[in-house]
Amino acid sequence: MASCIVRQPLLAGCRATAGPRSSGRRMQPVRATAAPQQQRARPEYVPNRIDDPDYVRIFDTTLRDGEQSPGATLTSKEKLEIAKKLSQLGVDIIEAGFPIASPDDFEAVRAIAMDVGNAVHDDGYVPVICGLSRTREKDLETAWEAVRHAKLPRVHTFIATSEIHMKYKLRMSPDQVIENAVNAVKHLRSLGCSDIEFSPEDAGRSEPAFLYEILAEVIKAGATTLNIPDTTGWTLPHEFQSLISKIKANTPGAEGVIISTHCQNDLGLSTANSLAGAMGGARQIECTINGIGERAGNASLEEVVMAIALRGKDQMGGLWTGARPAIVGANAFAHESGIHQDGMLKNRDTYEIMSPETIGLQRVDAAGIVLGKHSGRNALNTRLGQLGFQLPEDQLNDVFRRFKNLADRKKNISDEDVLALVNDEVHQPTVVWVLEGLQVVCGSMGLPTATAIDSLVRVQAELVDYSVNSVTEGIEALANTRVVIRPAGKQADEGYVASYKGGRTQRSFSGSGADEDIVVSSARAYVSALNKMIGFISAKAAANGATSAAEASQDGAAEEAVAA
Numbered sequence: 001m002a003s004c005i006v007r008q009p010l011l012a013g014c015r016a017t018a019g020p021r022s023s024g025r026r027m028q029p030v031r032a033t034a035a036p037q038q039q040r041a042r043p044e045y046v047p048n049r050i051d052d053p054d055y056v057r058i059f060d061t062t063l064r065d066g067e068q069s070p071g072a073t074l075t076s077k078e079k080l081e082i083a084k085k086l087s088q089l090g091v092d093i094i095e096a097g098f099p100i101a102s103p104d105d106f107e108a109v110r111a112i113a114m115d116v117g118n119a120v121h122d123d124g125y126v127p128v129i130c131g132l133s134r135t136r137e138k139d140l141e142t143a144w145e146a147v148r149h150a151k152l153p154r155v156h157t158f159i160a161t162s163e164i165h166m167k168y169k170l171r172m173s174p175d176q177v178i179e180n181a182v183n184a185v186k187h188l189r190s191l192g193c194s195d196i197e198f199s200p201e202d203a204g205r206s207e208p209a210f211l212y213e214i215l216a217e218v219i220k221a222g223a224t225t226l227n228i229p230d231t232t233g234w235t236l237p238h239e240f241q242s243l244i245s246k247i248k249a250n251t252p253g254a255e256g257v258i259i260s261t262h263c264q265n266d267l268g269l270s271t272a273n274s275l276a277g278a279m280g281g282a283r284q285i286e287c288t289i290n291g292i293g294e295r296a297g298n299a300s301l302e303e304v305v306m307a308i309a310l311r312g313k314d315q316m317g318g319l320w321t322g323a324r325p326a327i328v329g330a331n332a333f334a335h336e337s338g339i340h341q342d343g344m345l346k347n348r349d350t351y352e353i354m355s356p357e358t359i360g361l362q363r364v365d366a367a368g369i370v371l372g373k374h375s376g377r378n379a380l381n382t383r384l385g386q387l388g389f390q391l392p393e394d395q396l397n398d399v400f401r402r403f404k405n406l407a408d409r410k411k412n413i414s415d416e417d418v419l420a421l422v423n424d425e426v427h428q429p430t431v432v433w434v435l436e437g438l439q440v441v442c443g444s445m446g447l448p449t450a451t452a453i454d455s456l457v458r459v460q461a462e463l464v465d466y467s468v469n470s471v472t473e474g475i476e477a478l479a480n481t482r483v484v485i486r487p488a489g490k491q492a493d494e495g496y497v498a499s500y501k502g503g504r505t506q507r508s509f510s511g512s513g514a515d516e517d518i519v520v521s522s523a524r525a526y527v528s529a530l531n532k533m534i535g536f537i538s539a540k541a542a543a544n545g546a547t548s549a550a551e552a553s554q555d556g557a558a559e560e561a562v563a564a
């Protein structure tokens with residue numbers, strides 16, 4: 001993706017008036033006819049103030065909202081690389097992730113804060129590094145811990161303010177929502193965070209009077225940026241512009257903070273709405289590279305920046321940019337983020353302003369849930385229920401922890417993965433077989449390793465998934481292999497569960513192994529998965545009074561050994 005970033009290092013925030021077009025460091029002509037550049041220095045960074053009234057901060061959320069687009073999961077290493085490119089581009093703020101979401105996301109934000117957040121450019125510019133957080137204390141503390149080593153750390157906290165979100169998703173009264181928001185901002189202040197962004201989620205569908213009230217309270221508590229999200233992409237440009245100007249006019253204290261926009265693209269209006277917001281007085285725009293983001297995406301950084309740079313003096317009305325695959329795009333009705341999935345499960349109107357059925361589409365899973373790195377317990381538990389499992393809370397928490405670890409490494413979590421996770425939890429491995437050593441002779445003749453193991457342990461398994469990750473770097477890198485298998489041959493009928501997609505899904509079992517040698521790590525992973533499968537089949541056989549698979553497997557091997 002980094003190669004998609006515009007090659008010219010072209011921006012450093014933008015100015016909303018034309019004339020000396022755009023601002024800041026290393027601005028290049030963007031088209032052949034461009035007027036000669038007159039460089040204007042980037043204003044000094046002060047969280048709640050911009051000394052140049054024309055300057056619009058660019059807040060890039062490719063690594064947070066962008067990553068929420070289904071299948072877009074990035075590893076911490078990839079995030080760090082992209083953050084370096086964003087810093088080269090000169091974006092003012094990098095929202096690096098949602099640190100409570102997973103151990104790897106915490107690590108990504110921390111690494112970006114320590115590296116990119118301390119790499120000061122020759123002209124003194126260094127990007128602000130931001131982490132997202134719910135209003136819960138543990139989230140806030142985790143986010144602060146992740147960003148605090150940056151030169152300019154920021155925490156972005158949010159809570160929903162629309163009636164539908166408060167009633168169905170949060171199950172909180174408006175007063176409780178205000179209390180949560182204020183406490184969150186105060187808590188961040190008490191931790192030492194002085195650059196605090198607050199978002200009233202779903203502001204586009206919230207009562208304006210309630211917005212003025214909650215925003216005034218968070219300003220008093222110490223918020224420095226107020227971001228106004230059009231979370232479901234509902235508003236039209238003139239409505240969004242009017243909302244921003246009314247917030248500026250009616251919120252006590254608004255003159256002392258920065259107002260920001262965050263526009264989703266469900267109706268293809270995210271860029272137009274962001275520009276309208278800037279015309280209404282917003283001085284920060286949240287956007288992503290190529291407009292990637294939750295469902296149909298966000299405002300595209302390239303479009304926003306170039307529109308402001310080229311058309312800043314004009315009225316900008318009628319700039320309707322619909323490049324994102326809104327409505328018909330594959331992700332338009334898919335939800336990968338835990339908080340969205342939780343909302344969808346409680347009430348579908350929380351995150352969808354139209355249903356796929358409206359345009360003649362049908363989806364298998366009523367709530368459009370795609371499991372991945374950003375999913376939460378409620379979504380996982382629902383999928384487990386669809387697959388026929390009801391786990392007690394402690395087991396669910398354990399499966400969830402291992403699910404997050406797996407999702408940090410794997411983009412799409414399939415039903416087989418979920419089944420393997422739950423089977424690993426419910427059917428603790430019996431140590432039937434241990435891999436003591438392995439000798440591999442390469443060539444086109446002879447038995448491959450897995451087949452050799454199968455014939456030794458006398459059970460048949462079918463490989464469902466196989467993945468290898470390099471855990472460390474260099475020629476002595478440790479390979480971490482993960483396999484998922486399911487019973488085959490005589491045992492193929494074992495362990496079917498009803499599937500919510502209709503038909504049946506067979507149970508699967510996972511195993512992992514690490515070694516410097518990829519073949520050895522694969523064999524270890526395979527044996528570990530086999531042990532779980534044999535353990536499960538044995539438990540079933542014991543319940544039916546038959547010879548356990550473990551005994552059968554070991555008897556088989558004994559015969560094999562004698563024969564040998």
Ligand SMILES: CC(=O)SCCNC(=O)CCNC(=O)[C@H](O)C(C)(C)COP(=O)(O)OP(=O)(O)OC[C@H]1O[C@@H](n2cnc3c(N)ncnc32)[C@H](O)[C@@H]1OP(=O)(O)O
Binds near residue numbers: 102133160170374
């Ligand atoms: C509009 C946006 O883009 S918001 C950002 C969305 N992004 C994500 O959700 C990606 C990362 N999310 C995750 O990894 C997980 O959802 C986590 C770790 C944050 C939370 O996981 P879990 O604790 O298992 O909760 P789950 O996701 O199932 O449900 C969300 C819970 O948070 C609550 N919640 C949602 N928003 C907020 C908020 N701003 N402040 C406090 N609580 C909130 C919901 O009401 C729900 O509570 P409940 O479980 O008591 O009903």
Ligand SMILES: CC(C)C(=O)C(=O)O
Binds near residue numbers: 158199227262
């Ligand atoms: C967290 C908030 C800003 C968000 O992404 C949204 O409301 O779309």
Ligand SMILES: [Mg+2]
Binds near residue numbers: 065231262294
């Ligand atoms: Mg968003």
